[in-house]
Amino acid sequence: MAQPNAATHIQAASSGIVLEDFSSWPGENSLGEYSSAGALANGDGSGELVDGVLRLEYEDAGWFLSNVRADRSEDTHLELDVRGDDGGEADDIYLEIDDIEAPLSELTDDSVGTEFGTVSVDLADAGVDASSVQDVWLTFWGAGSGALEIEAIRFVDREGETIAVGDYDARDTTEDGLHNDFTGSGDTTHDDVTAFFENLDGDGVQNNPDAFDFAENDRVGFADVIELLRLV
Structure with missing residues (x-):
């Protein structure tokens, strides 16, 4: 054209x-x-x-x-x-x-x-x-x-895009904009849920709310940890 x-x-x-x-x-x-x-x-x-x-x-x-x-x-x-x-x-x-x-x-x-x-x-x-x-x-x-x-x-860049969360580099492996893999395993596991919970109030999560709003309520909190757990 x-x-x-x-x-x-x-x-x-x-x-x-x-x-x-x-x-x-x-x-x-x-x-x-x-x-x-x-x-x-x-x-x-x-x-x-x-x-x-x-x-x-x-x-x-x-x-x-x-x-x-x-x-x-x-x-x-x-x-x-x-x-x-x-x-x-x-x-x-x-x-x-x-x-x-x-x-x-x-x-x-x-x-x-x-x-x-x-x-x-x-x-x-x-x-x-x-x-x-x-x-x-x-x-x-x-x-x-x-x-x-x-x-x-x-x-x-969906392959190289990571967000530093505590000692982890969180990555979106499902291409939905949500960073579900904290440990680098390629999947969502209980270890990722633990890492998310431990760093919930950290700058990496709180400064990037759209990347961790698993509950889709326009804020980041414990409800998002629960929703990530549902993905395991």
Whole structure:
């Protein structure tokens, strides 16, 4: 698909960037690159922001584009925080990263639900050359009638991302944003629960609440230890 501003511009990689938080949309993403949408059923064809969330309504047509023009070789995944009006939109919506194009459901094991959740795409598994990422598209041609809401889009390093918690380096092994492996075993065990409990009030946990909010109550406390125990 042809893209606006087609000149290549490659930046040095740094692990983890927010591509879209829609603070300057339309016209520019968080990298200062071109970002827009068109042929949609709302917002005069370009979608519309609702409380900082981009809402894209489609009727067998529409596109969203965010230019990257960067070396993302230090990152392993593209993540989208999204929801749909009906759920299941991942089967109908196409994701295009450079010359890789497929239904979103073929590029991720995650689904689009009616509540906001993270859809994660493994760049290597998808066949993306992360050393020179030019653009990210979402297209809605032939997708029927529906709506997708996007809260954020980002590149992240899921393999190398750890958080120091006491004497441990906590890691997310399930790719859901929650750091469930404290001991480095690759799984969640009773030792991880113990390590979490012993360091619950430490800076590593309290300064990174989103990474340890297993109870999904927007704070970190004993309820999160109990929820981690349920994963054992």
